[in-house]
Amino acid sequence: MQKQETLTKNQKIILDLIEKSDQPLKAYSILFDVKKKGINAPLQVYRALNKLVKIGKIHKIESRNAFIACKNSKCQIANATIFSICESCEDVTEIHDNKLSEHLRDFKDNKGMKYNKYNLEFFGLCKKCV
Amino acid sequence: MQKQETLTKNQKIILDLIEKSDQPLKAYSILFDVKKKGINAPLQVYRALNKLVKIGKIHKIESRNAFIACKNSKCQIANATIFSICESCEDVTEIHDNKLSEHLRDFKDNKGMKYNKYNLEFFGLCKKCV
DNA sequence: TAACACTGTGTAATAATATAACATAATTAA
DNA sequence: TTAATTATGTTATATTATTACACAGTGTTA
Ligand SMILES: [Zn+2]
Ligand SMILES: [Zn+2]
Ligand SMILES: [Zn+2]
Ligand SMILES: [Zn+2]
Numbered sequence A, B: 001m002q003k004q005e006t007l008t009k010n011q012k013i014i015l016d017l018i019e020k021s022d023q024p025l026k027a028y029s030i031l032f033d034v035k036k037k038g039i040n041a042p043l044q045v046y047r048a049l050n051k052l053v054k055i056g057k058i059h060k061i062e063s064r065n066a067f068i069a070c071k072n073s074k075c076q077i078a079n080a081t082i083f084s085i086c087e088s089c090e091d092v093t094e095i096h097d098n099k100l101s102e103h104l105r106d107f108k109d110n111k112g113m114k115y116n117k118y119n120l121e122f123f124g125l126c127k128k129c130v
Numbered sequence C: 001t002a003a004c005a006c007t008g009t010g011t012a013a014t015a016a017t018a019t020a021a022c023a024t025a026a027t028t029a030a
Numbered sequence D: 001t002t003a004a005t006t007a008t009g010t011t012a013t014a015t016t017a018t019t020a021c022a023c024a025g026t027g028t029t030a
Helices: A009-020 A027-037 A042-054 A073-078 A098-105 B009-020 B027-037 B042-054 B073-078 B098-105
Strands: A058-061 A066-069 A080-086 A092-094 A114-125 B058-061 B066-069 B080-086 B092-094 B114-125
Touching: A009 A027, A009 A042, A009 A066, A027 A042, A042 A058, A042 A066, A058 A080, A066 A092, A073 A080, A073 A098, A080 A098, A098 B098, B009 B027, B009 B042, B009 B066, B027 B042, B042 B058, B042 B066, B058 B080, B066 B092, B073 B080, B073 B098, B080 B098
Parallel strands: A080 A114, B080 B114
Antiparallel strands: A058 A066, A080 A092, A114 B114, B058 B066, B080 B092
């Protein structure tokens, strides 16, 4: 819980912005938005993003190269993320489904690999776009 | 089954290369390797990659921006991919696990979204790297 | 056969995403 | 209070991917 309190200025600015959006934001769109707050370079954005991902405050939507705030207290601990993505309107929602999460957490492959993280992205059409 | 026969020259060259590798290849490394075969520009590579992804001959490892040949006849039909990725040596393996696949295929969220595809990436340490 | 749609090609330019390298400052731990 | 760690600011550059345009092949269909 401590890491949450110790965010730096840049990290806070960028987390605030991402939390205000219910949809994923891209790094360079974040950069554009925070220029007025004194963040001038891509690297400043990426450094904050990487930190925020690391501590579980945001997630990267890998297939979209975009970042969304975490809405699910559990996945911060489990390093487990599940998203649904509408391929028409690009709406992204974080899913929490205990049964599915457990199934994934308990998954063992036949190679003896030790997992500490997973990311699942479902694609389809949302209700509006069907 | 027909689309498999009708690959074009560029598509064949690039699929051959990817199939010869048991690990994911990146687009610009592919470009480098196929220059001697007359493929000169990134776009030629990306066009072939996109087509090969579309017909299920290869998959994109989203978290790595890399492409690997499909080893699993079923996922071509199901648009369903599961990979394990070692975060130390970057070894990537396509997983086929019927129970897990069924569970994912049958998953219904509470928003009435209609899924036609999913991608799951497990991260951890392989046996060698533990 | 001609018109058309569709898919692919080749090339050049450029956009979008992300990191390296360096000097410095702030924070924490011993 | 030294040392280690983490973050900053800046410039430059690397990596990944697409736009735009002119044209060629293939298959339909009128
Ligand atoms: Zn989350
Ligand atoms: Zn939608
Ligand atoms: Zn496959
Ligand atoms: Zn490994």
